[in-house]
Amino acid sequence: MAVPTYATPLEKLWHYTFRLICWLIFFFLVAPIIIMMPLSFNAQPYFTFTLEMLEFNPQGYSMRWYQELFASESWMRSIRNSFVIGIAATLLATVLGTLAALGLSRAKLPGKGLIMMILISPMVVPLIIAGAGMFFFLSSVNLANTFLGVVLAHTALGTPFVVITVTATLVGFDHSLTRAAANLGASPTRTFFKITMPLILPGVVSGGLFAFITSFDEIVVVLFVAGVEQRTIPREMWSGIREDLSPTILAVATLLVLLSIMLLTTVELLRRRSERIRGMSPG
């Protein structure tokens, strides 16, 4: 965006100052994440740049911490746990959230606002309170320190994302399509899988990805309800920082950042696809 030719000197000054401010904010947001990446290749067990690194001397870099990561039993277990818990919680949250959103999209449902509020509450309530609550609840039904307990807790945290994204997709959904399908002879089940599902799929998938990310980097609830056996990556990083300060966690962090970028790219691509389909639907 260029400065218009009629701009006064003051306006020009503001224009460049504004750009500078934007870049500073951007830097503030991204720098902590970027800085981690080269440090994870540090040859020394330090969290700072060594002289060799600053001179771009190959001697200063190594894959040491990545090797250590993949050799460590506790890290590998936590990675496995994170994926198992994340995927299970995502599947549950996606199914529950999609069904809830479909129900909430019906015009005649009484108490719609209240139900929506309750479903969204895990997103709004401070995690520490949700965590404490879940701990007491899961303990009383003997599910604390079990995989099922962690999965259920993360399902509750992930469901709101699915509800929100699917609800947003359903706003543009033409309900006469389901009527048309019924009129043409399709049972409600068939209508759901052949008509409704393909059209709301982008919303379902992006909601599912958000649910997965939520579970994947969640620590507060895990601290409350998970035992040693259920330690996830964030939980392992947390003890890593407290107990043995090793740049391995920088390697983990770098891998997590890459994974997040991949997931967010997927979400964005899906959003564009959904917009395209919606632009296509008549009316």
Add this chain to the structure above:
Amino acid sequence: MAPKDHNDAFVAFDRVQKTYDGEQLVVKDLNLDIGKGEFLTMLGPSGSGKTTCLMMLAGFETATFGDILLDGKPINNIPPHKRGIGMVFQNYALFPHMTVAENLSFPLEVRDISRAEREKKIARALDMVQMGEFGNRRPAQLSGGQMQRVALARALVFEPDLVLMDEPLGALDKNLRERMQLEIKHIHETLGVTVVYVTHDQSEALTMSNRIAVFDDGRIQQLATPDELYEKPENAFVAAFIGENNTLRGKVESVDGAYCTLQLADGSRVQALAVNIEGEGAESTLSLRPERVYLDVSSETHDNIFEGEVRELIYLGDHIRVRMNVCGNDEFVLKMPNDSHARRLSVGERVQVGWVKEDCRALDPS
């Protein structure tokens, strides 16, 4: 065509009532028999209950009271997907993620029809609406008129005996609408399928229908063939809703068999056909079509002769609309054909107008 009696009806509404909120009746005591192969139009202003009736027939709404019968069997408790009724929706409701051919294939797949048979039926249905070339397009790549044709083909491809149409031409421009009206009419004549059509456009209803049911306030005001509806409206609402209409209000002075004499507010007396009046002394609305009012006629041939003053002339090519003041009504309109010996009128001129009493219908006061 029109059923001989209630038992002969293909579709029958039997004392049907519908309320959404439990207080206000949207449809009040509807009785309607539709014959096999008939093209019946439900015509009425918005909120008159016509679309609700169509939705009850399709199964998307349930009747609060009364029975709806299809081929003699009550269908109140049959879900929409088991009724086997075709429907063309107002916004077409084509599935955006499927091609035209896939849209048409959908009702056939549901019915477990073999692939070869499906392709034959799809090709035939698309050819019928002149869309044979468009099977691989998606709905978004079609124009409004083309989507309309595909929606029509999809409603007919599984060969239902009954097809419902909910203002299907509402979104099209005038020329295309008129062409589609004729096309739908011809398809109906060729296939012999029963059609129930909902519209608020009276010319559409007159063009296509075998019979028209005029809806207002949740009731059928009149059920008749297009010509009967236009020429013999039974109440003031129908007279005003269908076509152009001159309205004169007055009191019934005397009734003489099929005819009556009314005294209007300005004192003039008009002879009229007694259609829907309560008797001597009752208020009544006179309905008179503009094309049945003549200039410069004698009292020997025309029962009612009055003098009027020309207020406005509107040139419409084939005819001239003359607005004048007759019997105290400033909105009195007559249509003067623009033929070679037409008289040239000018605004302010006083002329004699006349009409016969058969063309002037005394209706309810409304």
